[in-house]
Amino acid sequence: MPYEILKRPLVTEKLVKQMERGHYAFIVDKRANKVEIRKAVEKRFPEVEVDEVRTMIVRGKRRRQLSRRGVREGRTAQVKKAIVTLKPNSEQIDFFASI
Numbered sequence: 001m002p003y004e005i006l007k008r009p010l011v012t013e014k015l016v017k018q019m020e021r022g023h024y025a026f027i028v029d030k031r032a033n034k035v036e037i038r039k040a041v042e043k044r045f046p047e048v049e050v051d052e053v054r055t056m057i058v059r060g061k062r063r064r065q066l067s068r069r070g071v072r073e074g075r076t077a078q079v080k081k082a083i084v085t086l087k088p089n090s091e092q093i094d095f096f097a098s099i
Contacts (some may be wrong), residue, residue: 003032003034004029005032005036006026006028006044007028009026009027009095010027010081011025012025018083019092019093022085022086022090022092024086025082026084027080028063028080029038032082034053034082036063037053038050039054040078041053045093048066048091048092049087049090050084050085050087051085051086051088052085053085054083055080055082056079057079057081058078059078060075060077060079061076062074062078063075
């Protein structure tokens with residue numbers, strides 16, 4: 001594959017609580033589909049088995065910046081998120097092991 005599927009894990013307060021139930025979130029490439037995401041997670045973390053993958057595209061937010069030259073308007077980048085659910089008998093992913 002010419003592009004990297006898993007960009008980075010997504011860690012928020014809500015998702016840390018979801019991790020206890022086996023749900024993990026990743027920022028993924030916008031061109032990746034659910035089958036590719038499943039294979040990428042199982043390849044990156046060989047001890048886990050993926051049960052379900054849900055994806056969503058999050059639109060960028062509008063931003064304004066005041067400068068000497070006036071108001072500059074733009075948008076933040078659009079991203080695709082994937083929520084990966086592991087099988088109940090699978091090992092858990094530990095994002096914080098290397099900290």
